[in-house]
Amino acid sequence: MTKKQYLLTPGPAPIPEKIMKAMAKPIIHHRTPQYKDVVKTVNRDLKKIFKTKNNVLTLTSSGTGAMEASVINALSPGDTAIVVRGGKFGERFAEICSAYGVKVVAVDIEWGARPEPDMVEKVLRETPEAKAVFVQLCETSTATVYAVKDIGDIVKKTGAILITDAISGLGADEFKMDEWNVDIALGGSQKAFMIPPGLSFVALSDKARDLIKKSKLPRYYYDLGRYEKLVEKGDSPWTPAITLVIGLGEALSMIMDEGGIDNFIARHGRDAEFVRKSVVGMGLSLFSGFPSNAVTAVRVPDGIDATVLISALKEKGVTFAPGQAHTKGKILRIAHMGAITRKDLEFALGKLKETLEEL
Amino acid sequence: MTKKQYLLTPGPAPIPEKIMKAMAKPIIHHRTPQYKDVVKTVNRDLKKIFKTKNNVLTLTSSGTGAMEASVINALSPGDTAIVVRGGKFGERFAEICSAYGVKVVAVDIEWGARPEPDMVEKVLRETPEAKAVFVQLCETSTATVYAVKDIGDIVKKTGAILITDAISGLGADEFKMDEWNVDIALGGSQKAFMIPPGLSFVALSDKARDLIKKSKLPRYYYDLGRYEKLVEKGDSPWTPAITLVIGLGEALSMIMDEGGIDNFIARHGRDAEFVRKSVVGMGLSLFSGFPSNAVTAVRVPDGIDATVLISALKEKGVTFAPGQAHTKGKILRIAHMGAITRKDLEFALGKLKETLEEL
DSSP states (O other), X not given: OOOOOEEEXXXXXXXXXXXXXXXXXXXXXXXXXXXXXXHHHHHHHHHHHHTOSSOEEEEESOHHHHHHHHHHHHOOTTOEEEEEESSHHHHHHHHHXXXXXXXXXXXXXXXXXXXXXXXXXXXXXXXXXXXXXXXXXXXXXTTEEOOHHHHHHHHTTSSOEEEEEOTTTBTXXXXXXXXXXXXXXXXXXXXXXXXXXXXXXXXXXXXXXXXXXXXXXXXXXXXXXXXXXXXXXXXXXXXXXXHXXXXXXXXXXXXXXXXXXXXXXXXXXXXXXXXXXXXXXXXXXXXXXXXXXXXXEEEOOTXXXXXXXXHXXXXXXXEEXXXXXXGTXXXXXXXXXXXXOHHXXXXXXXXXXXXXXXX | OOOOOEEESSSSOOOOHHHHHXXXXXXXXXXXXXXXXXXXXXXXXXXXXXXXXXXXXXXXXXXXXXXXXXXXXXXXXXXXXXXXXXXXXXXXXXXXXXXXXXXXXXXXXXXXOOOOHHHHHHHHHHOTTEEEEEEESEETTTTEEOOHHHHHHHHTTSSOEEXXXXXXXXXXXXXXXXXXXXXXXXXXXXXXXXXXXXXXEEEEOHHHHHHHHHOOOOOXXXXXXXXXXXXXXXXXXXXXXXXXXXXXXXXXXXXXXXXOHHHHHHXXXXXXXXXXXXXXXXXXXXXXSSBOSSEEXXXXXXXXXXXXXXHHHHHTTEEEEEOOGXXXXXXXXXXXXXXXXXXXXXXXXXXXXXXXXXX
16 A cells, blocks of 8 residues: 555646546447437536536647637737736736737736736726737636636626636636626636546637637637537537546536535635635745635745755655746645545645644 | 447547556646656657657647647648548548648548559649648548558658658557658557547657748647657646546557557457458458558448447447448448457457348
């Protein structure tokens, strides 16, 4: 027996035994009624997670594939997009836009801060030609949750659409696609969904669909129109990642059994609060001014290198994520999403305290 | 206990217990030495399968994603490409080229035939501006193996590159990327590789790399240059489909244990020959003039609807693939790839014979 490993990173996150077993069953063909029923159920349950009446499309790709799909389906070369850059994933949206000839008007904010709605409002007023506003729900690199609802209230009054990368936040942080006026919402499998990486999710509003009709960027694999035509039939344009979709079906049924998405999010809120209180109790400080319920970023004390701390913890079976870019060595990130339990967190935080004392 | 199901379709194909178990182990993070070692071993072993000195890049996508990657990395809008269209997957290459503004000069051949090298030579002579020639190794829709070696001999003398979709053929039909002068070779996970769908593979020659430098099509997720920079370090630009890559590592080690790729292909050749002889012995005829070792397409006798036959066999636990497009109802396709055993084939062919007699 190998010692239990505590993988507390914001993707991949641990996968429950029940889901692993579902994925390890003999594979079935994707053009069968049996598999199509799984896809239909997955779509039905994903709508509950996204809080939307729109279909949720499942793509075989990393989350970055869904981010790219949102850009190339909605926009045209020469279009202008407003991109909030408050961390690595905001930067990624800007990079994708630039790669496709979309002009980026960046709303640059300090890492760990969130975009204040009036900043977005001001930039939108100054950029009436903007076709889209890109934000994160949770900016994973800084563990910060953005006020997507407030931004939605502003964007809905304009001709622009609101594209929200909810990849790491979905299922952990509150999210209401329709009520918050989000036009394109993105998710990823390896987060609170409790399954391995390899799937991403996209849902489109009517306003997004109207813009898509005018989009002139070339696309084929990520042509969302092809997926939209098939999803209600339980079908997809290309061979899907069958076992991951089967696992997703199991995961969604577990979320529903936990009392549905609201209860699931509430549990994440309690666990996140527990982690925040615990680290503050150790004399540490939070990196983010608006901490997410999916992941907590913690500043390490002066004189301690987070990289050394993370390595020492790994020796003890506890894996935290390091900081990215300029935060590397200065912060560590503790995920509390999906199948990560309060007991796992208690154990990991105990080891963190112990190791900090040792260093 | 449910009855054993015989899934004899050209993707997904059955997955050995050993591989399912490897994929069901607790997930590990992809930025760890442990996972990076898997990626390095996978690259080393995939080179043996592709018979190439070039790195083999693993993408998180369906095979169609790799097809698209070959187009958007190598070509520019307005470029001309020669595309052999002898079935659904040749047509797909043409569609992808068209979607990206690449002019298609089609070499249209009858379904079940293969492109004769002199046809390709003639079209290349008449189209000196062609930047690429697209062919399949095995055209899955017709179960036909193409003479890629002979086509490579022709293309290498020109400025064009040879792009080969070896997705369904690789591991079953002979393939030698370097010796045959293939410039971009593509593979997919759910075929002879014995793992679920969700991964695709791309290898690039130096000639392809030179063309890629000049390519002006936009790309981000499928920007192969990003993958090339990281693969030798065991890394990838986006979060990979970790469990599928772990399964791939196990599958490649099983192929090596079977005596390596040549023995593996030889076994496929023997099983394919057995299937061909058996169906001909039943009085059926082969659909393809150049049958692949991955899959056999069989014409059903006049007066029998292949769709009815396939449904009746499914009731008995045997799943064959139907024909696609105009061959639907007229042929059935029997896969004999990867983990499909001689015993499975004997059972399935027995049921085929029995059901034909019943109908």
